[in-house]
Amino acid sequence: MNTANEFKAVRNQWQKHNGNYAYHFEQSFKPGETTPEECHQCGAELAEALFAQYGYQVIFATHLDKKHLHNHFVVNAVNPVDGKKLQTDHEFIRRMRAENDRICKAHNLSVISEPKGKGKSYGEWITDKNGGFTWRGMIRDDIDDLIGTATSIKELFDNLTSIGYEINSEGKYIKLSPPGTNTFFRLNKLGKGYSLEELSERIIKQSFPYYKPQVNKSNSYTIAPLIIVQYKFNGSFSNLRKHKGFQGMYLYYLIKLRKFLNSSSAYKKRMPAQMRKDSSVVNEFAEDLQVLSDNNITTIEDLTAFFSNCNNELKSFYEKRNLLNEKLVECDNTEELKVIHKEVENVKDNILQLKSKIRSAERIFKRSETVNQTIQQINNIQKGRKEDVSRSRSNRYSCENINGRS
16 A cells, blocks of 8 residues: 555544645755765654654655755644644644754754745744744745756746746746645745846846846936926916916915925914825825826826826736746746846836826826815915905005094
C-alpha cells in the first residue's frame, strides 16, 4: 500500500473527509553549510519531534537539486491513534520554529533570528514576530533563494515550478500556490520588493549593477504653481462666468480663498462657513484650476468629455500594462527584460498622471455647485457691507447739515 492510500485509509477509518487531507512543510538550510547526510538527519529529528512521537503519519524526502539543501515533509492531517486532526495554529507554528532552531543549533547550523518580509497582515506580523511560519513568508524565502541565479522572470517562475509551485498568470494579477496548499497568493501582496515590476528590477540590477531606470520626464504631468496677480473685473461675476465658465469661477474663488487665508479673524467671521472648509484644501482648488486651464475646459460638456477621455486612456494604459506584464513573464533575455521594464515604468507614470486628472475632474463635478453658491454668498456679503458703509456716510452728512455745518 502506498503512502496516499495509507493516509486515505486513516481518514476513512475516522470518517474525516472535510478540510485539509494533509499538510506540507519545508526545512531549508544555508547553501554550503551542511552535507546531504546531515540535512537528512535533521529532517528525521524534526519529523520525530513534531509528528511521529504524537502518532501522526509523516513522510519526508531530502532534495539535493538546489544550492540550498532542503527537506520536504508531508503529514496526514488525521491522527490514526485518536482520529484528531492536526491543528496548524500559531502555537503549533511557534513550536515548529523552536524545534527546528533547537535541532539546527545542536548541529552547529545557522538559524534565522529575524525573518524578513514586509507587507504582512497583522496576524502574519504577530506570527513572524514570535518566530512562526506563514505561507507568504515561505514564498518570499523561496523567491529570495532562487532569484539570485535567475536571468529573467520566466526563469524565476520555472525554478519555482520545479520545486512544486503552481503559477497562475491569467487575469490582472500573477498568483502563486506553494506546495502543500491549494491557496493562491497574489504576487503584489507579498510585500515590498515582490511585485512583478520589482522582481524584474531586482533581476536587472543583479545582472547590471549600475543600472538605473530612466523614466521619460518629458511626458510627466506636474501642477504648475499658481501665481496670483491683481485683476480688475468689469461688470458682475455672472458676466464673467458667462465668458469664462469653470475657469473664471475657479480663478475668482481661488483669489477669494487666498484673501481669506491672509485676512484678519474679523474678516473671516463675516465670510461663509464653506470658505473655512475650502481654505484647508486650497491646493486642490489650484490643481483643479490648472487642469481646467491646461485642457481649455469651460463648460460642463467640456468637463464630461475630458473625464470620459481620461477614463478611456486609463483603460488603454491598464491593458498595455497587462500586456507588458505578460511579456515580463515570458521574457527569457535580460536585455529585453531591461527594455520592457522601462516601458512598464513609463506606463506607470502615465497611469498616475491620468488618475490625478480624473480626481480633479471628479472634484470639479462634486464642488462646482457649492463653489457657485459660496461665491454668491460672498458677493451678497460684500454688497451688504458696501450698502452699510454708504448708509453710514449719508447719516453723517445729514447730521452735519442739521448742526449747521457745511
